[in-house]
Amino acid sequence: MGTVDLLASHCVSLAVRAHGQDGGRRLLFRFRSQSQSRQEGTVFPSDLITVRVDVPCQYAAQAARFAERLAADHGIKELVENAAEQLPLRRVTCDSQEWIAAPAAAPSEELYAAVLERIDSSSES
Incomplete structure (x- = not known):
């Protein structure tokens, strides 16, 4: 730790x-x-x-x-x-100054995209 x-x-x-x-x-x-x-x-x-x-x-x-x-x-x-x-959900890209972790693996990026898309589509309903 x-x-x-x-x-x-x-x-x-x-x-x-x-x-x-x-x-x-x-x-x-x-x-x-x-x-x-x-x-x-x-x-x-x-x-x-x-x-x-x-x-x-x-x-x-x-x-x-x-x-x-x-x-x-x-x-x-x-x-x-x-x-x-209450905070708006947004994705911080790895090339942003706000990025604080190592780059995510490709499967993780796909998962993030799918989850954010599902959240966006459910909030529009």
Whole structure:
């Protein structure tokens, strides 16, 4: 496993959500990229790094307190419920400056195209 080294001051939102059937929680952090300053105002989805941390049920209360303190200490706003679903879906091409991963294999590209086409056609109905 790798590590992610991000400053708390770069966290733009934090949420604690129910996760699993046993009462566990998921901490959901969204960080802006290092190159984007908080004063710029507009945060684009492609400029964000999302980190999910699953917390077992026995640590759920501690995780909630941690999230509250982190948000208070660093001025982090709460993540809007279902915010990801409200963003327009768009494909980032591998030659774009926003591309952050290695090129996808041809079968994956075909799958992406088919899924996006199905989503577009179902939203038009």
